[in-house]
Amino acid sequence: MQIYKGKSVFGGIAIGKISVYKKDEQLVKRVKIEDADAEMERYTAARNIAAAQLQKLYDKALKEVGEANAAIFEVHQMMLEDEDYNESVENIIHSQMVNAEYAVASTADNFAQMFEAMDDDYMRGRAADVRDISERVITVLAGGAGSGLDSDESVIIAADDLAPSETVQLDKDKVLSFVTAHGSENSHTAILARTMGIPALIGTxxxxxxxxxxxxxxxxxxxxxxxVDPDAELLEEMKKKQQEEQEKKRLLQTLKGKENITLDGQKVMLYANVGNIKDLGIALQNDAGGIGLFRSEFIYLGQDHYPTEEEQFQIYKTVAETMAGRRVIIRTLDIGADKQCDYFELDKEDNPAMGLRAIRICLTRPEIFKTQLRALFRASVYGNINIMYPMIISVDEVRQIKAIVEEVKAELAEQGIEYGNPAQGIMIETPASVMMSRELAEEVDFFSIGTNDLTQYTLAIDRQNSKLDKFFDSHHPAVLRMIQMTVENAHKAGIWCGICGELGADQALTKDFLAMGVDELSVSPGSILPLRKIILETDVEAYKKSKQTK
Structure with missing residues (x-):
């Protein structure tokens, strides 16, 4: 038995025959020519055919994985029109008097090496793109029509790497999974794989x-x-796990695509809480309507330095593209309390849960905050990003945030950098924000209730202290009344209100939240379908009447 480890692009278990896919690469020879202008005409014609092929791929991807994820093929078409790329090909043809195939191959090698030498992971991923488009042009020059992946039986495809154009041509009915020897988590291929829902590993x-x-x-x-070639014991173990997954998928197929609407017509948004890009696949697999909480602090916790604007931008952009138009609510950094980050050099506090954390760090260190906001506003161009600010206690804080946001927008505009206009909301997780929710609702686009901290602060109980477990009551009437009050004040101001804390997944309270008029529940991906089942089976008005008679 052989064992290989890599990075997961999309989860799940696949069992089947492995088929090694090797690109039908053209053997490029250096051939002397007599007429450079005629050779350039050959190249231009081939480039136009390649562009037409990419347009067809775009149309196919648009139907299967959405506009944001299909955009890679528009990018490839633009790369074919890139002035530097084409000038390089032309220069090699004219200066060396060589064939177009050789000129394209040389240009591809030069540009790919340039991308691979860059520090940025996203830019390194573009090396595969330039090789992909160049291989396509060479294939056309050689008289080929471009190949896809094809198989008569369902297989696990193993390859050195898969270009986006190859991935989108996969016949999903024939492919159990794909595994690549190389590849990048930030590549467009990875985005497409997550959206297509194919179990996949890269860099194995x-x-x-x-x-x-x-x-x-x-x-x-x-x-x-x-x-590879597993022993009988492992095979049996994995078959059992696969059966368990299939049972879960059976439930998924039953409920997937159904609207989250009660028997008496009340609609609810069911979103997922995630901590990183890898979680997006699980969210999509469980049919999340969007991301209700993307914990951006994990970007900071996973590094030994302040994440740069570009590093954050690429992550937020990937999230927006992957979710293909679904709402993605990104919480600004929530460092502090139980989430410490050494390079922030925060002072030791006797009571960190009440100390310098979350929005308080952002407002006292605006340079860190502005870097994140710039990345978020830039990334909002690529999808439906919303921004959410944690640990708010006053209207004054919201107005300070708004002033900083305006500074960021002005700077981006002055620099000619494109940015979007994302909705902006706040987390309600302090008793102060609940009591001020009527005034706060006039300042923002939405509320999301963080029940973990709200319960902690309302009951004056440290949720990290296990000795206090018997006193900690997440169903305490005071907590539930605060949720009710927040929802009512949000609706009076015409904004929506959701719950993104752990309480949102508590099935014992789902009907109560529906009765309160909660608009959105954002939970761990695995909780989405069970909650949908309850929602679909509930008559809210009948439930309210039954509670009144008790």
């Missing part, structure tokens, strides 16, 4: 030869492992 270093081709394989997308 898997051998692409007879030791793998045709052998039985297991792809454990959850743990990022590929097993």
């Amino acid at each position: 270093g898997i051998d692409l030869d007879e030791t793998v081709d045709g052998k039985l394989g297991i792809v454990d997308g959850t743990n990022g492992v590929v097993y």
Whole structure:
């Protein structure tokens, strides 16, 4: 048995025969020519055909994975029109008097090496794009029509790397999974794979030869492992796990695509809470209507330095593209309390939960805040991003935020950098914000109730202290009344109000939240379908009447 480990692009378990995919790459030879102008005409014609092929791929991707994810093929078309790229090809043809195939291949190598040498992960991922479009042009020059992936049986595809154009051509009915030896989490291929819902791993270093081709394989997308020629015990164990997954998928198929609407017509948004890009696949798999809480602080916690604007921008952009128009609510950094980050050099506090944390750090260190806001406003161009500010206690804080936002927008405009106009909301997680919710609702676009901290502050109980567990009551009437009050004040001001804390997934309270008029529940992805089942089976008005008679 051979074992390979890589990075998971999309979870799930696949069991089947492995088929090694090797690109039908053209063998490019350097050939002397007599007429450089005629060779340039050959190149231009081939480039136009390649652009037409990319347009067809765009149309196909648009239907299958949405506009944001199909955009890569528009990018490829633009790369074909890139002045530097085309000037390089022309210069090589004219100066060296060589064939177009050789000129394109040389340009591809030069540009790919340039991208690979860059520090930014996203830009390094563009090396695969330039090779992809160049290979397409070379294929056309050689008289080919471009190849896709095809198989008569369902297989696990193993490849060195898969270009976006190859990925979108996968026949999903014939592909159990794909595994690549190389690849980047930030590549467009990874985005497409997550959206398509195919169990996939990248960067496994898997051998692409007879030791793998045709052998039985297991792809454990959850743990990022590929097993080749597994023993009987492991195979049986994985088959059981696969059966469990299939049972969950059966429930998914039953409820997937259904509107979250009660028997008496009350609609609710069901969103997912996530901590990173990897979680998006699970959210989509569980049919989340959007992301109700993207915990941006994990970007900071996972590094030993302040994340740059560009680093954050690429992450937020990928999230927006992956969710393909669904709402994505990104919470600004919530560092402090139980989430400490050494390079922030925060002073030790006797009571950190009450100390310098979340929005208080942002307002006292505006340079950090503005960097994140610039990245968020830039990324909002690529999807339906909303911004949410945590730990608000006053209207004055919201107005300070608005002033900083205006500064950021003015700076971006002055620099000629495109930005969007994302909706902006706040978290209601302090008793102060609940009591001020009527005034706060006039200042923002939405509320999201963080029940974890709201319960802690309302009951004056440290939720990290296990000795106080017997005193901690998340169903305490005071907490539920605060939720009710917040929802009512939001609706009076004409804005929506959701819950993104753990209480939102508490099935014992789902009907109560519906009765309160909660507009959105954002929960862990695995909780979405069970909550949908309750919502679909509930008559809210009848439930309200039954409570009144008790």
